[in-house]
Amino acid sequence: MQYVVIDLEWNNAYSKKTSGFVNEIIEIGAVKIDEGLNTVDTFSCIVRSQIGRKLRGSVKKLTHLTNDDISTGVPFTKAFSLFRKWMGEDDTVIMSWGDGDIRALLENYSYFCGVETVPFLKYYCDLQKYFQRIKKRRADQQAGLITAAQEIGIDPEIYTHHRALGDSMLTADIFEIIYDENSFKKEVRVCNDEFYSRLLFKAKILKNIDNPLIDKKRLEHYCDSCGARCELTEPWRFSCNFFRASFYCKNCDTAYAVKVRFKKLYDSVDFKKIVTVVNNDPDDEEDDEE
Ligand SMILES: [Zn+2]
Known part of the structure; x- marks a missing residue:
């Protein structure tokens, strides 16, 4: 078993094809962690935008990515085939801070590949939820990445914020500190049909x-x-x-x-x-x- 922390940056773009907005992935950052909780490798890739030609002002400000960057990146299918090669064939628990990135992944896979699942997702853990559970925070007290880092004594200033690689490295460091075998096991989800219907369920x-x-x-x-x-x-x-x-x-x-x-x-x-x-x-x- 290995662990991969993934962080994505996305740009909300209007699609003529679906006459609606899509959270188009523009950057992938990931950290690979072995069973002994050692960081063994990192992955970083800018994804060429195909839906939105221009970045939203808020995304530009937050990520410091430019329209040039996203026009010269790697197309979605190529980017994720590189990611899957990097990830390897081993049983992997994919992890992210909050499930927003997994929803975006699902949306992009559906848009670009016409599939309704994320092909490399076998096991998943939402680290924000895991943090919340072990710190006994209420369901409505979600901790942001920076807050969580500060709470456990990590200086978030040494990472590049709001860029996929920096955020995934910070998330990986939080994971390595809060990991506990027994409590973590309970937070890992098998990505079956129920996982996806839960993910897409909207509270009413x-x-x-x-x-x-x-x-x-x-x-x-x-x-x-x-x-x-x-x-x-x-x-x-x-x-x-x-x-x-x-x-x-x-x-x-x-x-x-x-x-x-x-x-x-x-x-x-x-x-x-x-x-x-x-x-x-x-x-x-x-x-x-x-
Ligand atoms: Zn009374």
Whole structure:
């Protein structure tokens, strides 16, 4: 088993062929790491743009790549055939910081090669997720590459940011520090059909209160002070992603404004509840998050 950290730069380009925007890959950077966690080789390649002739201003600024660079690079299929040769035939876990690059890969393979999978992807690990899990960060507290590096004592200034090779080297160094055999094994995904449907799944906010996925118990409210079940005084209505209602506790003479959000994920429903005590005294409001 070997590990390859991959980082891609892309340019959002308009395609006449599909009448839509494509995140066209313009640079590949990668680091190969052996089983003993030694960096053994690096790969770097500028990809010739075929959809967008010009780089977006934001991409130019971020990467310092020029329109000349991307017009003289290697075409997509050639670039990735070079990458696959470099990667070798061994069982490889491909890794990236967040799965955005893997989505872009999938989009580019579909556009240029007409395939719906990434041919060299057998095992995959999202290192941002792995970092989040071992650092016990909440799902909505994603750490950027720089933040993560600083948190574990790596000076990110010694790498070239927002260029594929620099970012992949920084990611590789983070991996070598946080790697732990047991916890890492659990984060490696086999890239089968389920992997791709998960990757392409789009989370959706539930807007209909009668949706069977909504657990009706979540629509009750118990008083924060005495624990008694509160009376619903204003029925649930939906606005700005949340269902909102008012509750009242007779014991404590306290009114609550409650809002709840249900988000359908691939195989679960994410739940968020925000409770505000509504008092006559406007200085005495508090926010409570569950
Ligand atoms: Zn109460």
